[in-house]
Amino acid sequence: MSSIGKKKLILPLLLLLGFIIAGLGAYYYINYLLTTPITLEEIEVDDTxxxxxxxxxxxxxxxxxxxxxxxxxxxxxxxxxxxxxxxxxxxxxxxxxxxxxxxxxxxxxxxxxxxxxxxxxxxxxxxxxxxxxxxxxxxxxxxxxxxxxxxxxxxxxxxxxxxxxxxxxxxxxxxxxxxxxxxxxxxxxxxxxxx
CATH class of the missing domain: 2.60.450.10 (Lipopolysaccharide (LPS) transport protein A like domain)
Known part of the structure; x- marks a missing residue:
């Protein structure tokens, strides 16, 4: 395979690898947000x-x-x-x-x-x-x-x-x-x- 053919093949593979890494990062970040307990501050309750x-x-x-x-x-x-x-x-x-x-x-x-x-x-x-x-x-x-x-x-x-x-x-x-x-x-x- 020639060097031009290798360059054409490497660029799409790098883009695909970048999308996979970004997708995994987004998955783990969203999962972290959904599993982390939410703390509420300054809640006003009208006890009357x-x-x-x-x-x-x-x-x-x-x-x-x-x-x-x-x-x-x-x-x-x-x-x-x-x-x-x-x-x-x-x-x-x-x-x-x-x-x-x-x-x-x-x-x-x-x-x-x-x-x-x-x-x-x-x-x-x-x-x-x-x-x-x-x-x-x-x-x-x-x-x-x-x-x-x-x-x-x-x-x-x-x-x-x-x-x-x-x-x-x-x-x-x-x-x-x-x-x-x-x-x-x-x-x-x-x-x-x-x-």
Whole structure:
């Protein structure tokens, strides 16, 4: 065999030998990674939580009639407290006349026994043509009432009303403003449901 023929034969053999060595090296490295125990560092365990759920939906009915529909991005059920801590809450309450009251809040708490709720951070209610804003709101299931004990602002297209506290009587389609109430109204304002 000539020297040119040997060179042509040696080059493919060297490449083949290189691929074999690289393949064996990759096999042993991957095998090492798969058999080496993994150590986890800085794991945070919430020992107060019994269960954490993502993207929850819940519907509450009374005598076959829907009272509210709740959606949240997450819910953490707390041990020994009958509470669920909610994040990014979006809830629709239904009045006796089936009017929808939309509530959004950054966080909330649901009592898992009574279904009473407390909402906080960026609390906004849209009710008929009104937009209500407050730092905290409470919902009592048994009387079907939403209330705020903190300062509240009520806006519609033509007016702004502020009060020290408020109740929405869902069974009567009625908003009651309490405490120091002040407002700015235009001639077009139709605030007949506000007391």
């Amino acid at each position: 939580a019994a269960l954490k759920l993502n993207l929850i939906e819940q519907i509450s009915k009374k005598n076959g009639i829907t009272e509210w529909k709740l959606k949240a991005s997450s819910a953490t059920l707390l041990k020994d407290r009958n509470k669920a801590v909610l994040k990014d809450v979006n809830i629709i309450f239904y009045t006796k006349q089936n009017t929808q009251v939309h509530l959004t809040a950054s966080s909330g708490e649901l009592d898992t026994k009574t279904h009473d709720m407390t909402f906080s951070k960026n609390v906004i209610i849209r009710y008929q043509r009104y937009t209500l804003r407050s730092e905290t709101l409470h919902y009592a299931k048994k009387p079907h009432i939403i209330r705020s004990d903190s300062r509240i602002t009520v806006n519609d297209e033509d007016s702004v009303i502020k009060s020290d506290s408020m109740e929405i009587l869902l069974g009567q389609d009625l908003i009651i403003l309490k405490g120091h109430v002040e407002g700015q109204f235009s001639e077009n304002s139709q605030n007949s449901n506000l007391l």
